[in-house]
Amino acid sequence: WWTWIVFTVIFIIVWQVVGSLPLVGFCWLLKIVRVAGYSCSLEELVITGPSKAPNFLLMHTAFLIGAASFYFFLKILHNKNLLKVLTERIRFDYKRSLFGLSIFFLFAVIPLAATLLTDSSELKLRGDIPDLLLITLIALIFVPIQAGLEEAFFRGYLLQGFSLLFKSRVLILIITSLLFAFLHLMNPEPWSYGVGTYLISVFLVGMFMGLITLIDGGIELAVGIHIANNLWVHLIVGLEDSAIPSSSLFITTNQNLDMVPTIIFSMSQYTLLTLVFAFKYKWFDKLKKYAPL
Structure with missing residues (x-):
């Protein structure tokens, strides 16, 4: 049972914390390099500007990193096939x-x-x-x-x-x-x-x-x-x-x-x-x- 707890804690940290690093990095970049009309609040971690697309894309990278970590830790901690977690079908x-x-x-x-x-x-x-x-x-x-x-x-x-x-x-x-x-x-x-x-x-x-x-x-x-x-x-x-x-x-x-x-x-x-x-x-x-x- 302990592996389930370890997996959950590590996965959430990677998903929520590590996954937000691309957005944090881009926010810091906007503090250094001016991009026409764009700004970012490090407190709220939201990029505002002429288009919502950059913020939309970077906020979704957390899920990409989370998905990769889910697959990785599932193999490392459980030696389990991803399909077995998703469905009982073949x-x-x-x-x-x-x-x-x-x-x-x-x-x-x-x-x-x-x-x-x-x-x-x-x-x-x-x-x-x-x-x-x-x-x-x-x-x-x-x-x-x-x-x-x-x-x-x-x-x-x-x-x-x-x-x-x-x-x-x-x-x-x-x-x-x-x-x-x-x-x-x-x-x-x-x-x-x-x-x-x-x-x-x-x-x-x-x-x-x-x-x-x-x-x-x-x-x-x-x-x-x-x-x-x-x-x-x-x-x-x-x-x-x-x-x-x-x-x-x-x-x-x-x-x-x-x-x-x-x-x-x-x-x-x-x-x-x-x-x-x-x-x-x-x-x-x-x-x-x-x-x-």
């Missing part, structure tokens, strides 16, 4: 990820269309198309790495690790989802939109992702949904205060997240998604073979 099922991505986009487009047709006062069109196109190219490369890394760690590695300590899958889901939620406290969103509501929202995401991972026997669907969610936030509808600023097509002007409506909407969406996946992949037949949670 190969990673990319079609499942694509299906999860597509369904999530469908579920996101419908409310957006309804909002635009009825009351678009909460949405503001940015109109910075050139920067959006540049960020889109970067996002299509780096967002799958970001989402894949987080799912591999939380819904792959940690789910397996805690299963060595606890027999209850419900308890394992709760623990990993709490860790997933509290890690997101480092983002600016909870402090701008309400810590309680934000934590519950992220916790519910973690529970949903963990549940479909346990039932389906792999993180493929969770990876697809995670990629779709991040692409949506970066490219379609973004927040004014975001962990990774981008030039999304729209920005929401709603600064308040009411807890009860947020929970009801999230639970409804996750229930419908679970039912879609259950019918698609015949989960009801598989659940009959499971021991009680």
Whole structure:
């Protein structure tokens, strides 16, 4: 069990600390060399300027470094094949990820269309198309790495690790989802939109992702949904205060997240998604073979 603790501590340090060094280095460079219109705050580690693309790219390098360290330490400390952490199938099922991505986009487009047709006062069109196109190219490369890394760690590695300590899958889901939620406290969103509501929202995401991972026997669907969610936030509808600023097509002007409506909407969406996946992949037949949670 100690190797799981050592792995987790070292991995998080490399991911969060070493992974931020390229951004820190570029910030120091901007202090020495003037680049037209660009500046960087070493306290907030955010590059501001004519384009959000440099900051967007450098913030995502942390996930690239994190992914490399995840693979490396998995081999060194566990002598374990990466595939064994990702799925119980003989190969990673990319079609499942694509299906999860597509369904999530469908579920996101419908409310957006309804909002635009009825009351678009909460949405503001940015109109910075050139920067959006540049960020889109970067996002299509780096967002799958970001989402894949987080799912591999939380819904792959940690789910397996805690299963060595606890027999209850419900308890394992709760623990990993709490860790997933509290890690997101480092983002600016909870402090701008309400810590309680934000934590519950992220916790519910973690529970949903963990549940479909346990039932389906792999993180493929969770990876697809995670990629779709991040692409949506970066490219379609973004927040004014975001962990990774981008030039999304729209920005929401709603600064308040009411807890009860947020929970009801999230639970409804996750229930419908679970039912879609259950019918698609015949989960009801598989659940009959499971021991009680």
